[in-house]
Each structure stands twice: as C-alpha cells, then as structure tokens.
Amino acid sequence: MERKLRVLVAKLGLDAHDRGAKVVARAYRDAGFEVIYTGIYQRPEQVAEAAIQEDVDVLAVSSLAGAHATLVPQLVEILKAQGVDDLLVLAGGVIPEEDIPTLKAAGVAEVFGPGADLDEIIRFTRENVKRV
Amino acid sequence: MDITTLLERFKNGDRRALARAITWVENGTPEAAELVRATFPDTGRAHVIGITGPPGAGKSTLVDRVAARFRKLGKSVGIVAVDPTSPFSGGAILGDRIRMQRTLADPGVFMRSLASRGHLGGISIATGDVVSLLDAFGFDVIIVETVGAGQSEVEIMGLAHTTCVVLIPGMGDDVQAIKAGILEIGDVFGVNKADRDGADRTVMEIEMMLDLGHMGEGGINRWPADAGAGAGAGGPQPGAAAMQRLDRAGHHSAEEAAGTADSPRSASAHAAERHGTANPGDISWRPPVTKTVAKDDQGVEALVERMNEHLQFLRETGRWEQLKHRDAAAKLRELITARVVRIMMERAGSAGDLERLTNAVADRSTDPYSAVDEVLRKHLGR
Ligand SMILES: Nc1nc2c(ncn2[C@@H]2O[C@H](COP(=O)(O)OP(=O)(O)OP(=O)(O)O)[C@@H](O)[C@H]2O)c(=O)[nH]1
Numbered sequence: 001m002e003r004k005l006r007v008l009v010a011k012l013g014l015d016a017h018d019r020g021a022k023v024v025a026r027a028y029r030d031a032g033f034e035v036i037y038t039g040i041y042q043r044p045e046q047v048a049e050a051a052i053q054e055d056v057d058v059l060a061v062s063s064l065a066g067a068h069a070t071l072v073p074q075l076v077e078i079l080k081a082q083g084v085d086d087l088l089v090l091a092g093g094v095i096p097e098e099d100i101p102t103l104k105a106a107g108v109a110e111v112f113g114p115g116a117d118l119d120e121i122i123r124f125t126r127e128n129v130k131r132v
Numbered sequence: 133m134d135i136t137t138l139l140e141r142f143k144n145g146d147r148r149a150l151a152r153a154i155t156w157v158e159n160g161t162p163e164a165a166e167l168v169r170a171t172f173p174d175t176g177r178a179h180v181i182g183i184t185g186p187p188g189a190g191k192s193t194l195v196d197r198v199a200a201r202f203r204k205l206g207k208s209v210g211i212v213a214v215d216p217t218s219p220f221s222g223g224a225i226l227g228d229r230i231r232m233q234r235t236l237a238d239p240g241v242f243m244r245s246l247a248s249r250g251h252l253g254g255i256s257i258a259t260g261d262v263v264s265l266l267d268a269f270g271f272d273v274i275i276v277e278t279v280g281a282g283q284s285e286v287e288i289m290g291l292a293h294t295t296c297v298v299l300i301p302g303m304g305d306d307v308q309a310i311k312a313g314i315l316e317i318g319d320v321f322g323v324n325k326a327d328r329d330g331a332d333r334t335v336m337e338i339e340m341m342l343d344l345g346h347m348g349e350g351g352i353n354r355w356p357a358d359a360g361a362g363a364g365a366g367g368p369q370p371g372a373a374a375m376q377r378l379d380r381a382g383h384h385s386a387e388e389a390a391g392t393a394d395s396p397r398s399a400s401a402h403a404a405e406r407h408g409t410a411n412p413g414d415i416s417w418r419p420p421v422t423k424t425v426a427k428d429d430q431g432v433e434a435l436v437e438r439m440n441e442h443l444q445f446l447r448e449t450g451r452w453e454q455l456k457h458r459d460a461a462a463k464l465r466e467l468i469t470a471r472v473v474r475i476m477m478e479r480a481g482s483a484g485d486l487e488r489l490t491n492a493v494a495d496r497s498t499d500p501y502s503a504v505d506e507v508l509r510k511h512l513g514r
C-alpha cells in the first residue's frame with residue numbers, strides 16, 4: 001500500500017479569511033492526503049511546532065495580508081534551526097510577483113496564487129515530496 | 133534517520149524523534165515492531181484518559197482545558213485525537229488542533245492527530261501503539277479523543293484507564309443515546325455546553341440511568357464490587373482520610389458533581405459511600421456526572437478531580453494491575469491473530485491452495501467450512 005502523505009495547511013498572520021486555505025485542504029483530502037488544519041491566527045512558532053509534532057511531509061502555508069514577506073521566511077528559519085530538512089514547503093495566497101524569488105530563496109519550493117489550479121497543486125506536491 | 137539514532141534521540145526527549153516514531157508505528161513500517169520493543173520497558177506509567185462523545189459535543193475544546201488543568205497540577209500531557217478517514221478518497225481532514233491552540237502553546241504538551249484509516253470503533257489500529265510511545269516518552273497523562281460518532285466508540289475502553297463520556301444538554305432524554313450504549317462505557321461523565329438550557333435536566337437523566345444500571349442486574353457499571361475482589365484483596369488500603377469519610381451521607385447531587393461540593397472526596401470514599409463497605413476489593417465505582425462549559429473553562433477543575441479520583445480508585449482497589457493484565461492479554465491476542473492469519477494466508481497462498489479452494493467455494497463444489505478445514509489440516513497439521 002502506498003504511504004499516506006500528511007500535509008499541514010496553515011494560515012499565517014492576522015487576517016481572518018481562510019476560505020482559500022479550506023479549499024486547498026479539501027482538495028488535498030479528496031486526493032487522499034491526511035490534512036492537518038490548524039485554523040487562523042497562527043504565529044510562525046506555532047506552525048513550526050505543529051509541523052514537527054504532526055510529522056508532516058508537506059507544509060502548505062497561506063497568507064493574504066502581506067504576512068508572507070516576513071512571516072514565511074521566519075517560519076522556514078525556525079524549521080531549519082530545529083533541523084527539519086525533509087519538509088516540502090509551499091506558499092499560497094495573494095503574493096506579489098516580485099516577492100516570489102525571496103520566498104524561494106528562503107526555502108519555499110513553490111508559490112501558488114489565488115487562481116492556482118488545484119490539480120496542479122496536488123501534482124506538484126506529489127512530485128516534490130522529499131521524504132521517501 | 134535510522135532506528136538507532138531515532139531511539140537514542142527519543143530517549144533523550146527529542147520531540148522530533150517522538151513524532152517520527154509515531155509516523156513509523158502508524159504506517160506499520162518494518163522498524164515499528166523494533167520501536168515498540170525498545171520502548172516497551174518504559175511504558176505502563178501514564179494515566180490514559182479517553183474522551184468520547186457525539187460530534188461537536190466540545191471534546192477538543194474540553195481536551196484543551198483538561199490538559200491545561202493537568203499542566204497546572206504539574207503533569208506533562210500527551211494528546212492523541214482521531215478523526216475519520218473519508219471512505220471515498222482515503223484522505224482525511226484532521227481539525228482537532230484548531231480547538232487546542234491554548235494548551236498547544238505549552239511545551240509540556242505534545243499533540244498528534246490521527247486518521248481512523250478505515251477502522252471503525254472510534255480509534256485507529258495504531259492508536260494503542262501511539263499511546264505506548266507517548267507513555268514511554270514520559271508523559272504523565274495521555275488524553276485520547278475519539279472520532280465523534282457517539283455510538284460505537286467502545287474500543288476506547290480497551291485503551292484508556294479512565295473513559296470520559298462527553299454529552300450535551302438535550303441528549304439525556306434521547307433514548308438513542310442510551311440505546312447506543314454510550315452510558316456503559318463512561319467512568320466519568322461530562323455534560324458540556326452547560327451554558328445551554330436543560331443542562332441540569334440532562335445531568336439528572338444521566339444520573340438516573342446510571343443509578344438504574346448501578347443497582348439493577350447487568351448493570352451499567354463496568355467495575356461492579358465483586359469484579360475487583362481477587363486482585364483488590366492484596367491491594368493497598370484506602371487512605372485514612374478516605375476511610376473517615378466513608379460514613380458521610382452518600383448523597384450524590386448534580387451540584388456536587390458539578391464541582392460545588394465543599395470537600396474533595398477520595399475515589400474510594402466516593403465509591404464506598406454508595407456501597408457501604410470498607411473492603412477495597414468490594415468497592416465499586418459509580419460514575420460521577422460533572423457539568424462543564426469548556427469554552428469558558430468552567431467545571432473543568434471538578435472534572436479533572438473526578439478523573440484523578442478514578443485513577444486513585446483503580447490503584448487503591450487493585451484494578452490498575454487488573455487493567456494491565458487485560459491490556460497485555462488483549463495485545464497478545466491481537467498480535468497472535470494478525471501473525472497467524474498472515475502465516476496461514478502465505479502458506480495456503482504459495483501452495484496454490486488458496487486459489488484452488490476459492491474457486492471451489494465460488495462454483496459450489498465445496499463449502500467454505502470444509503475448505504478452511506482442509507487448509508488447517510494441511511498447513512497447521514490439525
Ligand atoms: N455553547 C458552548 N459551546 C461550546 C462549548 N464547548 C465547545 N463549544 C463549541 O462547540 C463547537 C465544537 O467544539 P469541538 O471542541 O470542536 O467539538 P468536538 O466534540 O471536538 O467535535 P468533533 O471532533 O468534530 O466531533 C465549537 O464551536 C466550540 O466552540 C461550551 O461549553 N458551550
């Protein structure tokens with residue numbers, strides 16, 4: 001049997017919209033993933049700790065209110081500091097084109113905008129999971 | 133990470149190692165058995181508490197508050213929460229962390245979400261082994277939240293020392309709840325959402341049902357007095373303070389259960405005052421009912437006190453040791469069954485018997501019972 005993939009869908013920052021995150025969570029579930037959903041108002045430390053305790057293969061983090069520029073790199077740093085090196089990190093939400101290189105340099109594997117195709121997110125995830 | 137490194141880090145208290153160990157056990161990887169083997173000597177210490185009840189009753193919210201309360205009492209807490217796997221996709225949304233944000237910020241708490249992975253009964257196949265790992269890691273209290281189905285979560289009884297059934301107002305009078313057997317599995321009851329109308333009535337109705345079962349035959353109580361007599365006879369005596377309270381009037385009101393009682397009662401006093409006996413083996417446990425408002429952190433202290441009293445009851449009456457026996461027997465049966473089935477299927481399969489007999493049963497040239505007789509005769513020598 002194929003190994004179950006686990007994904008943490010997290011929201012960073014203070015905006016209260018989590019519709020996008022919920023849609024992504026459901027898409028993962030319908031593709032057979034086990035999705036840990038943590039709700040809104042998450043600080044980077046909380047998200048990192050949840051990713052560690054839940055031992056997920058994928059961390060899909062979304063932010064709408066511009067939190068990505070500081071909070072996402074912060075999150076990746078915390079994970080690195082804890083020695084987590086086999087986690088696929090994806091970012092989603094409204095992220096300006098010019099911020100994408102910074103995020104990728106910080107360790108985010110891919111960035112998906114609001115209009116991203118769900119099947120494409122799933123496909124990318126499956127192909128890029130780091131753990132065997 | 134290889135298993136030696138993992139075990140070393142696990143024993144040094146590394147939470148990432150614990151998390152990875154849980155994953156291996158959950159996935160039944162080849163290392164899983166070795167993990168259980170290596171950590172087993174360190175198990176058997178934690179107080180395992182099951183939280184079960186219908187969907188949306190507030191179980192996760194309550195777990196958050198109960199965990200926080202145990203932390204205040206100086207205990208470290210491991211939490212496992214099980215949510216259902218979708219039968220259509222095999223995926224799952226595990227959302228219990230949402231309601232546990234408060235306690236999850238505490239480094240003395242570790243929480244893991246599990247999907248039921250097709251197993252019915254409220255928990256997943258691996259939940260028992262996951263609890264073992266948390267136990268070995270050193271958590272004082274382990275809380276297991278079952279799938280909220282409100283019907284068939286009996287399996288939690290086989291895993292927890294103390295099972296807490298969470299109900300909400302407007303359910304107590306629902307004959308279904310009683311029919312579904314949910315009253316039989318509780319060691320302690322919480323009537324959550326007590327901020328809603330009808331909480332007192334629900335408490336009263338549960339109390340009535342419990343008393344009916346407690347006094348009648350085939351009772352609701354899973355620890356009738358005689359059940360523990362053998363093991364309890366050699367057990368320690370209840371504390372002096374507890375004994376002194378034995379002659380206290382044994383009135384058990386909803387208010388008392390809701391935590392407004394003046395003095396804390398020991399488990400044995402609690403039980404004995406209803407039963408009128410001082411022999412620990414003869415003491416039975418009448419499940420207490422406590423009102424809570426998890427969202428406002430009300431009644432939680434009292435509920436945790438009842439849980440601790442139940443633990444004390446188990447220890448004082450020798451039932452704690454009995455439970456260990458029960459767990460060991462169940463685990464052995466489970467593993468023997470799994471292995472023997474695998475061995476037999478392998479042997480019958482590779483000898484071609486499985487396919488031949490399957491065809492024979494399908495075309496009615498033999499029947500399933502005779503087919504199995506043949507397999508056992510040939511491959512088991514009987
Ligand atoms: N009025 C009221 N609402 C509560 C109380 N406790 C929890 N809730 C609410 O009940 C809803 C469900 O709470 P959860 O803790 O997720 O319930 P659950 O039993 O874990 O749910 P499942 O895991 O989905 O079965 C949430 O909206 C909570 O805020 C309470 O004491 N009073």
Ligand SMILES: [Mg+2]
Pocket residue numbers: 191192193227228277
């Ligand atoms: Mg829940």
